[in-house]
Amino acid sequence: MDAVTQVPLPVNEPPQGYAPGSAERARLEARLASIAGEYATLPMTVGGVQRMGGGERIEVEQPHHRAAKLGVFGNATGEDVRLAVDAALKAAPAWRELSFDDRAAIFLRAADLLAGPWRETLAAATMLGQSKTAQQAEIDAPCELVDFWRWNVHFARQILEQQPVSGPGVWNRSDHRPLEGFVLAITPFNFTAIAGNLPTAPALMGNTVVWKPSPTQTLSAWYTMRLLEAAGLPPGVVNLVTGDGQALSQVALTHPELAGIHFTGSTRTFQHLWQTVGANIGGYRAYPRLVGETGGKDFVVAHPSADPAVLRTALVRGAFEYQGQKCSAASRAYVPRSLWREVKDEFLADVRGLTAGDVTDFSNFMGALIDDRAFARNRDAIGRARNDHSLDIVAGGHCDDAIGWFVSPTVVMVSDPRHEIFSTELFGPVLAVHVYEDARWEQTLDQLAAVSPYALTGAVIARDRAAIATATRRLRFAAGNFYVNDKPTGAVVGQQPFGGGRASGTNDKAGSPLNLLRWTSPRSIKETFVAPTYLDNPYSPDQSS
Numbered sequence: 232m233d234a235v236t237q238v239p240l241p242v243n244e245p246p247q248g249y250a251p252g253s254a255e256r257a258r259l260e261a262r263l264a265s266i267a268g269e270y271a272t273l274p275m276t277v278g279g280v281q282r283m284g285g286g287e288r289i290e291v292e293q294p295h296h297r298a299a300k301l302g303v304f305g306n307a308t309g310e311d312v313r314l315a316v317d318a319a320l321k322a323a324p325a326w327r328e329l330s331f332d333d334r335a336a337i338f339l340r341a342a343d344l345l346a347g348p349w350r351e352t353l354a355a356a357t358m359l360g361q362s363k364t365a366q367q368a369e370i371d372a373p374c375e376l377v378d379f380w381r382w383n384v385h386f387a388r389q390i391l392e393q394q395p396v397s398g399p400g401v402w403n404r405s406d407h408r409p410l411e412g413f414v415l416a417i418t419p420f421n422f423t424a425i426a427g428n429l430p431t432a433p434a435l436m437g438n439t440v441v442w443k444p445s446p447t448q449t450l451s452a453w454y455t456m457r458l459l460e461a462a463g464l465p466p467g468v469v470n471l472v473t474g475d476g477q478a479l480s481q482v483a484l485t486h487p488e489l490a491g492i493h494f495t496g497s498t499r500t501f502q503h504l505w506q507t508v509g510a511n512i513g514g515y516r517a518y519p520r521l522v523g524e525t526g527g528k529d530f531v532v533a534h535p536s537a538d539p540a541v542l543r544t545a546l547v548r549g550a551f552e553y554q555g556q557k558c559s560a561a562s563r564a565y566v567p568r569s570l571w572r573e574v575k576d577e578f579l580a581d582v583r584g585l586t587a588g589d590v591t592d593f594s595n596f597m598g599a600l601i602d603d604r605a606f607a608r609n610r611d612a613i614g615r616a617r618n619d620h621s622l623d624i625v626a627g628g629h630c631d632d633a634i635g636w637f638v639s640p641t642v643v644m645v646s647d648p649r650h651e652i653f654s655t656e657l658f659g660p661v662l663a664v665h666v667y668e669d670a671r672w673e674q675t676l677d678q679l680a681a682v683s684p685y686a687l688t689g690a691v692i693a694r695d696r697a698a699i700a701t702a703t704r705r706l707r708f709a710a711g712n713f714y715v716n717d718k719p720t721g722a723v724v725g726q727q728p729f730g731g732g733r734a735s736g737t738n739d740k741a742g743s744p745l746n747l748l749r750w751t752s753p754r755s756i757k758e759t760f761v762a763p764t765y766l767d768n769p770y771s772p773d774q775s776s
């Protein structure tokens with residue numbers, strides 16, 4: 232079809248409330264029961280064919296109920312990865328020949344399926360496999376993933392419409408080609424939406440993909456793959472490889488056809504990927520595009536003029552929703568002495584009142600940490616804090632792995648703002664608080680910007696407009712997502728494009744045109760209607776040199 236079409240205008244998917252007695256809660260509870268009662272076999276998907284990874288068998292557990300197993304997958308071997316790369320390369324010519332509208336329709340259909348009949352399936356898998364409460368699963372998958380799919384189509388269309396001007400007698404065009412080769416998407420455990428977006432954003436732009444989700448997100452990744460197939464994604468466009476990534480690193484990272492890496496996860500893993508690509512840089516057909524959104528040490532800084540209730544809410548929700556396992560979660564706070572006196576008791580009472588437990592009990596505010604590694608990292612940090620006489624644990628500090636990987640919401644008072652707790656990412660429910668003298672507002676801003684290598688999210692809480700302006704200016708490079716009088720979490724696709732700088736990533740803003748541009752390699756086409764036929768004419772004003 233030659234028509235120049237308009238894509239549907241995206242609207243953010245509204246979250247459901249799951250109030251007691253609501254129809255949506257009944258539907259979700261039914262799906263939770265059925266998924267918890269199954270023991271799923273979770274194969275890879277290579278060229279549209281499901282096959283178990285050939286290596287060690289790994290069980291998926293419910294983090295809040297370790298004894299409850301949800302299914303099993305196989306760690307991918309080198310041979311498994313080779314087959315996945317071959318399948319992606321084989322599918323590439325037909326996929327890039329398909330029109331943009333045909334590709335876009337598949338992802339728009341996936342979005343509508345997820346907003347509709349698949350909603351409870353992905354939400355329940357995310358709750359059980361990643362220990363999210365119903366509210367936290369709801370804003371992840373369905374809502375954020377639906378948003379990624381709808382908004383990416385809208386932004387991609389805008390990119391295709393960006394065309395150069397043409398002088399007299401000439402027609403200039405931009406051909407937004409996909410990259411040559413395959414894109415490797417390596418995704419984190421904490422957001423089903425991020426895991427679903429990373430392979431599909433390059434695919435929308437015409438690329439084929441090898442996708443390796445986190446082992447602890449395998450259940451919801453497997454359902455995402457089934458949903459994409461139900462939406463009509465052709466075999467081989469996205470190839471799901473299960474496991475820990477060791478074989479992937481050995482085979483796919485050094486493959487000559489590696490066209491790009493779309494990564495979200497820890498800074499350390501991204502640096503390993505980048506180093507491997509750097510060491511092999513002469514071995515690729517083209518320079519691989521490296522896009523990585525990584526760790527954070529996200530802050531909340533309050534001015535003496537701050538509204539105490541706004542500060543308390545930003546701290547409690549920003550630090551402890553999803554057990555502090557959002558890359559955007561507040562893990563350090565700076566509060567002026569005058570305000571701390573006012574908010575301290577109520578804030579600590581709020582924190583001590585937060586409930587953690589099985590996420591199928593809808594009254595719980597939190598679930599468990601994702602796995603033994605996350606539990607050990609946070610337990611050890613709390614242990615170090617307990618033995619450090621310069622630190623004072625004033626709430627929480629309890630760790631219990633008997634049933635699940637539970638760490639209670641913890642607040643640590645720290646007098647020295649240079650302490651390593653202000654620069655090390657723990658990725659758990661541990662908030663370090665520094666109380667500063669009111670007169671040191673500007674020094675506090677400068678110090679907090681310098682102490683951490685990260686620059687992902689941050690928030691200022693203030694009523695004084697000049698203070699807001701000062702913080703916005705002085706913290707310009709301290710966060711890629713900056714919030715005024717709000718928590719530093721909860722960016723919405725299309726509204727607050729997400730990503731950070733410094734050690735927090737390449738800041739290509741997932742779910743935005745900037746990100747989609749990384750998956751294209753534009754070709755400029757110039758067509759001259761009446762071409763010159765002379766070799767040299769000194770009086771002809773020919774612009775082309």
Ligand SMILES: NC(=O)c1ccc[n+]([C@@H]2O[C@H](COP(=O)([O-])OP(=O)(O)OC[C@H]3O[C@@H](n4cnc5c(N)ncnc54)[C@H](O)[C@@H]3O)[C@@H](O)[C@H]2O)c1
Pocket residue numbers: 417418419420421422425443444445446474475476477479480495496497498499500501503524525526527557558656658687729730731735736
């Ligand atoms: N900036 C963002 O947008 C953002 C969003 C979500 C999470 N994060 C970050 O992600 C981290 C938490 O996620 P995680 O624990 O899943 O991160 P991680 O780095 O441990 O794992 C991320 C992915 O990399 C894979 N991986 C690990 N080692 C590998 C290797 N050697 N070769 C190939 N693949 C390998 C993992 O299996 C997983 O799929 C935190 O640091 C958090 O801040 C950042």
Ligand SMILES: N[C@@H](CCC=O)C(=O)O
Pocket residue numbers: 421422556557558559719720721722723729
């Ligand atoms: N959209 C989420 C992304 C968090 C990443 O882990 C937020 O802004 O909280």
